[in-house]
Amino acid sequence: MNGRKRALVVSRHSPYGGTLAKSALDLALAAAAFDQPVELLFMGDGVLQLLPAQEGNARGRKDMARQLAALPLYDIDHVYADVEAAARYGVELGAAPIAVHPLEPGAIRSLMQACDLLLGF
């Protein structure tokens, strides 16, 4: 079988605490490269990836904000953020490196139900 599935990558980790944030992004890019429909949701600590000035290079890592800014080039246009987490961390979603749709908890549940596949990172 070769079924196209609407996939949602759920990214819940801070950008440089481990490598999961990077793995989530890499997987989203790979899915898009293989022409699979993929969307990205930042939840919990994951909203910290949306901070505009991260200076990841100063930690010897690739800057996450810069990589996120490239998402539209890969035709990943559906990017969402958990508004409650953004408010808790003081992350200004309007200043994020990419355009994100802010979602309330109810809308997050609806999104997850609408997708065929959830990939939790």
Added chain:
Amino acid sequence: MRSAAGLIYSLLVMSHPASGHGSRTAVAFARGALARGHRIHRVFFLDDGAAVGAAGAVFPQDEENPLELWTALAATHSLELVLCVSSALRRGILDTGEAARHERGTATIHRAFTIAGLGQLVDAWTSSERLVTFGG
């Protein structure tokens, strides 16, 4: 599409074999699914999960051996065990091709595993009815 004997599953394992219990739970899940007549299309190890493929890992004799759990299951059921290439390389796990490419002396991957790109994970979910994630 439903196979005659049940569902086609693929597994995504992101837990480190030596910490937490995600990798062990994944083995138990695979065993249970196979026992009930389901098929496992592929097991893909990503991020810390890829550490399980290190041939040289030595575990205390009085503890369960996470590597052996996977290799025994793979041998019985011809499971395809795939390590994400970038996750594996940064953890020092190389097959002969990668060892030659990066000028390292020798391969360090256990023979039950292969190394591939994330495309194999994408293929796993398009080719399976269920993808179950462990860890992350």
